[in-house]
Amino acid sequence: MASEGDRRADPEVASRRSRLLSGFRLEAEGAKGVAIALLSTAVFIAVVIVAVTQSAGWPEVKRTFFDWGDISSSFPDIARAFKLNVEIFLVCEVFILIFALILAVLRSLPGPVFFPLRALATIYSDLARGVPTILVVAVLGYGAPALQLTGVPRSRVFWAGVGLILIYSGYVAEVYRAGIESVHPSQEAAARSLGLSRFQAMRRVILPQAIRRVIPPLLNDFIGLQKDTALVGTLGVIEAFNQSQIDTNATFTYGAYLAAAALFVAITIPLARLTDWLIARDRRRRQAGALA
Amino acid sequence: MTAVRLENVHKSFGESEVLRGIDLELADHEVVCLIGASGSGKSTLLRCVNLLERLDAGRIFLGGEEITRRGVDVNAVRRRIGIVFQAFNLFPHMTVLRNVTLAPRDVLDLSRREAEQRALELLDRFGLADRRDEYPDRLSGGQQQRVAIVRALAMRPELMLLDEVTSALDPELVADVLNVIRELAAGGMTMLIATHEMGFARDIANRVCFLDGGLIVEEGGPDEIFARPKQARTQRFLERIIEAGRL
Numbered sequence: 001m002a003s004e005g006d007r008r009a010d011p012e013v014a015s016r017r018s019r020l021l022s023g024f025r026l027e028a029e030g031a032k033g034v035a036i037a038l039l040s041t042a043v044f045i046a047v048v049i050v051a052v053t054q055s056a057g058w059p060e061v062k063r064t065f066f067d068w069g070d071i072s073s074s075f076p077d078i079a080r081a082f083k084l085n086v087e088i089f090l091v092c093e094v095f096i097l098i099f100a101l102i103l104a105v106l107r108s109l110p111g112p113v114f115f116p117l118r119a120l121a122t123i124y125s126d127l128a129r130g131v132p133t134i135l136v137v138a139v140l141g142y143g144a145p146a147l148q149l150t151g152v153p154r155s156r157v158f159w160a161g162v163g164l165i166l167i168y169s170g171y172v173a174e175v176y177r178a179g180i181e182s183v184h185p186s187q188e189a190a191a192r193s194l195g196l197s198r199f200q201a202m203r204r205v206i207l208p209q210a211i212r213r214v215i216p217p218l219l220n221d222f223i224g225l226q227k228d229t230a231l232v233g234t235l236g237v238i239e240a241f242n243q244s245q246i247d248t249n250a251t252f253t254y255g256a257y258l259a260a261a262a263l264f265v266a267i268t269i270p271l272a273r274l275t276d277w278l279i280a281r282d283r284r285r286r287q288a289g290a291l292a
Numbered sequence: 293m294t295a296v297r298l299e300n301v302h303k304s305f306g307e308s309e310v311l312r313g314i315d316l317e318l319a320d321h322e323v324v325c326l327i328g329a330s331g332s333g334k335s336t337l338l339r340c341v342n343l344l345e346r347l348d349a350g351r352i353f354l355g356g357e358e359i360t361r362r363g364v365d366v367n368a369v370r371r372r373i374g375i376v377f378q379a380f381n382l383f384p385h386m387t388v389l390r391n392v393t394l395a396p397r398d399v400l401d402l403s404r405r406e407a408e409q410r411a412l413e414l415l416d417r418f419g420l421a422d423r424r425d426e427y428p429d430r431l432s433g434g435q436q437q438r439v440a441i442v443r444a445l446a447m448r449p450e451l452m453l454l455d456e457v458t459s460a461l462d463p464e465l466v467a468d469v470l471n472v473i474r475e476l477a478a479g480g481m482t483m484l485i486a487t488h489e490m491g492f493a494r495d496i497a498n499r500v501c502f503l504d505g506g507l508i509v510e511e512g513g514p515d516e517i518f519a520r521p522k523q524a525r526t527q528r529f530l531e532r533i534i535e536a537g538r539l
Contacts, residue, residue: 190381194395195371208385
């Protein structure tokens with residue numbers, strides 16, 4: 001498209017953006033740059049290590065947090081419990097992606113006729129983003145099973161999952177909406193002028209472009225959700241965080257927390273790298289003028 | 293037979309009245325060019341005919357049927373009218389072939405094979421067959437605009453609306469697109485064309501309408517309008533065009 005031209009960033013800006021987006025990218029800087037980066041990193045780490053290990057409380061912290069025996073002995077239990085976090089994450093994410101898309105489409109309906117639907121979707125997003133997730137998880141997780149409704153699941157995990165879906169859909173709907181609004185109105189005009197209905201234009205022309213543009217921010221919300229699965233532990237369900245608490249209570253040391261943190265990080269960091277990579281790839285494509 | 297008829301069409305955007313009572317009639321196979329300064333209402337007029345804008349007053353008839361009445365199926369109307377925009381508006385996430393087959397498949401319910409056959413015939417006719425698998429960003433502006441014309445033609449419209457289709461093109465790419473339009477005219481397509489290409493308008497139009505301030509100030513055969521304009525406003529407009537070396 002002709003209008004795509006003005007989005008092509010000049011190299012200066014692009015290179016700054018690339019440094020901001022991925023702190024690990026060095027290939028553009030050359031061998032000398034790599035050497036400087038390695039040296040300054042080594043100095044930085046050395047300073048931090050010296051500062052921490054010279055502190056007055058270090059021996060005690062070392063004993064309670066960094067006991068390798070504690071970490072490795074609690075790891076298998078926590079890893080087993082962590083499976084539940086991953087399952088909650090995967091199942092919830094699917095429902096969030098669908099529910100949020102419906103919310104976003106409702107919010108983008110034009111004209112006065114659809115005002116009630118737009119208003120509802122807007123109020124929903126505002127509420128979902130305004131209420132602390134932990135409250136919703138607690139209210140649903142304890143409250144919904146207590147109602148003892150027939151045909152309604154009583155599992156706390158189920159209701160905690162519902163809570164996460166409700167909250168995260170508010171955020172993800174906003175991401176979708178930003179994507180939908182970023183597609184130029186002329187695209188809809190072109191689709192409608194060919195006789196496509198509003199729904200067909202949305203499905204075939206607007207959403208495919210919108211979603212492609214918001215994949216990186218969507219992944220950011222994935223990362224947040226993966227972390228927030230630990231909230232399910234507050235209901236007494238044994239997931240990674242709760243299991244690590246049990247372990248710390250048994251040993252009076254905190255190595256188990258580090259084991260749990262390592263598991264979360266093992267999932268969220270690759271997701272973060274993937275996000276950066278996708279953003280960078282998207283930018284390269286734009287600069288190449290291709291939208292394959 | 294009358295292909296399309298506009299009666300007293302009015303359209304405002306907020307405070308500004310862009311169309312202030314347009315009456316216009318096109319016979320079947322007629323080519324009418326709309327000329328006039330930017331902001332004179334040419335584009336809005338075309339968008340009204342395609343029901344992309346809602347009229348404030350007036351009526352539009354397509355093949356004898358009023359398309360501006362309440363409860364009309366706008367999708368069914370737009371199926372019969374092709375429009376090509378100044379900025380092409382191709383779908384950037386689809387290949388050329390998919391751009392052209394989307395509406396025939398989704399709107400006319402053609403099978404994939406039928407739609408592709410129809411598309412490839414048209415692409416071939418306009419020298420674009422080898423571009424079928426490219427994405428729009430890989431094409432020159434002239435090629436993109438020809439694909440946009442093919443995309444509209446694939447619906448086999450009874451009327452084509454062209455909205456300054458060469459204004460966004462580099463000068464050397466204009467001729468290709470104009471030749472496509474000439475070929476359509478020769479094939480008997482009814483067309484309403486908003487254009488700044490005066491030489492082209494003079495050459496292709498059966499009738500030329502000069503718009504100013506939301507009204508058709510003067511209309512007539514191209515020789516009349518370009519050689520012997522009667523209205524002072526038309527004369528002034530054409531003088532400026534000639535000064536700019538565009539006629």
